[in-house]
Amino acid sequence: MVGGFSSSDGTRGAYCVKCDAAGNQLWWRRLAPPFVAFGIEPVADGYLLAGPGGLARIDEEGTTLWARRYDSPGEIFGVTARNGDGFIIVGSSTGGGAGGKDIALLLTDREGNPQ
Secondary structure, eight states: OOOEETTSSSSSSEEEEEEEETTOOEEEOOOOOOOSEEEEETTTEEEEEETTTTEEEETOOOOOOEEEEOOOSSSEEEEEEOTSSEEEEEEEEESSTTTTTEEEEEEEOOTTBBO
């Protein structure tokens, strides 16, 4: 699975491409703008896509199960599953700390809702 984003048509949207072991494309999908995917994490029955201020979950066929935007002025750097109980998102927030940025952690349930 590889991902990225494009803004060639004036709107930013995430793209995901799934390939088999030989590198043959199985499918590609575009998530609705303004979602942008910078990281992809495999999880049970699909994938998590993390981007600036948001998280989306797709199934094995690339169908979007849900997408969440979080009210946080910052960036998401990574996400991991939390023992089947949801996800841990790590990123940064602005406006505090000596360097102007602080580390930010967000716990969510299995549907991406903050806890």
